[in-house]
Amino acid sequence: MNLTEFRQYFTPLINEFLETHLKEDINNKKIGQIMAYSVMAGGKRLRPLIYLATLKTLGHQIETSDLQTACGIELIHTYSLIHDDLPAMDNDDYRRGMPTSHKKWGEAEAILAGDALLPLGIQWIAEGSRNITEVEIITQAVGPNGMVGGQYLDIDSTNNSSVKDNNEFISQMEWLKTGCLLQACVEMAIAKVKEKNADKIAALKQFAYTFGRSYQIYDDLVDVVESSQEAGKATHKDEAEGKNNTLTLLGIDQSRQELIDLVNQGRSALKIFDEPILAQLFDLYQKVL
Numbered sequence: 132m133n134l135t136e137f138r139q140y141f142t143p144l145i146n147e148f149l150e151t152h153l154k155e156d157i158n159n160k161k162i163g164q165i166m167a168y169s170v171m172a173g174g175k176r177l178r179p180l181i182y183l184a185t186l187k188t189l190g191h192q193i194e195t196s197d198l199q200t201a202c203g204i205e206l207i208h209t210y211s212l213i214h215d216d217l218p219a220m221d222n223d224d225y226r227r228g229m230p231t232s233h234k235k236w237g238e239a240e241a242i243l244a245g246d247a248l249l250p251l252g253i254q255w256i257a258e259g260s261r262n263i264t265e266v267e268i269i270t271q272a273v274g275p276n277g278m279v280g281g282q283y284l285d286i287d288s289t290n291n292s293s294v295k296d297n298n299e300f301i302s303q304m305e306w307l308k309t310g311c312l313l314q315a316c317v318e319m320a321i322a323k324v325k326e327k328n329a330d331k332i333a334a335l336k337q338f339a340y341t342f343g344r345s346y347q348i349y350d351d352l353v354d355v356v357e358s359s360q361e362a363g364k365a366t367h368k369d370e371a372e373g374k375n376n377t378l379t380l381l382g383i384d385q386s387r388q389e390l391i392d393l394v395n396q397g398r399s400a401l402k403i404f405d406e407p408i409l410a411q412l413f414d415l416y417q418k419v420l
């Protein structure tokens with residue numbers, strides 16, 4: 132099974148699980164509807180797929196309980212997007228091609244939908260995994276030493292020109308904001324199967340690092356490629372908005388080179404596995420490479 136087939140098989144299962152349980156398990160149907168609006172708005176399901184693909188790479192037979200854990204990760208990711216879009220943060224009107232939660236339902240409603248998705252996501256992970264290590268990994272990854280910490284650094288540094296040229300600060304901020312959660316998807320799967328083989332663990336950790344670090348760079352680059360034929364324009368847009376990221380720091384060519392280096396490191400680490408699906412995740416970057 133290649134990654135395309137893996138995605139074609141699991142994405143509908145993930146979507147069905149999310150839709151059914153958001154509809155059935157939430158007593159107040161209105162808040163359930165607001166939560167489901169953002170969850171079901173058509174994300175790529177990248178994080179649950181990484182969790183499941185890592186399980187498969189480690190030879191684990193995927194069960195419905197694993198699907199519940201995977202979907203819990205997606206709920207947490209969706210919470211972060213809803214809150215990231217709020218007027219107090221990025222103030223975005225569209226997400227996943229639809230009006231953002233606060234645009235559609237109101238600001239208080241969007242805050243509460245995000246607030247509700249976070250603990251529900253942790254609940255699903257706890258119920259699905261029955262594994263305290265997985266719960267520890269995810270809660271650390273999205274807390275003050277992870278995603279929220281990264282978001283704080285981002286907010287705190289916007290329009291602060293002194294960090295504009297600080298490569299270390301920007302890498303750290305991007306890692307915490309985006310990389311930590313992606314890395315957690317891999318580490319949770321390692322914890323699930325109680326993997327003991329040091330070479331396999333090291334290879335997966337290297338993959339988790341390279342994918343987690345490269346995804347934000349890719350996401351910024353793809354905006355440039357998709358939003359403008361005249362590539363420099365979008366870089367200036369990020370700069371005009373006071374944003375500090377690898378793209379505004381290094382420019383397009385060097386960011387692309389950094390992406391290529393990370394992809395090569397990640398693919399090389401995964402060579403010890405017969406299973407190709409994790410390495411094929413880097414094919415996602417094709418349009419910017």
Ligand code: GRG
Nearest residue numbers: 174175176177211214215227279282309347350
């Ligand atoms: C509000 C606590 C809090 C955190 C927000 C996730 C995040 C932290 C900010 C988003 C900033 C951003 C656009 C980062 C780039 C990488 C990223 C997380 C993109 C969105 O994830 P995808 O591409 O989106 O997996 P879909 O919609 O497919 O799920």
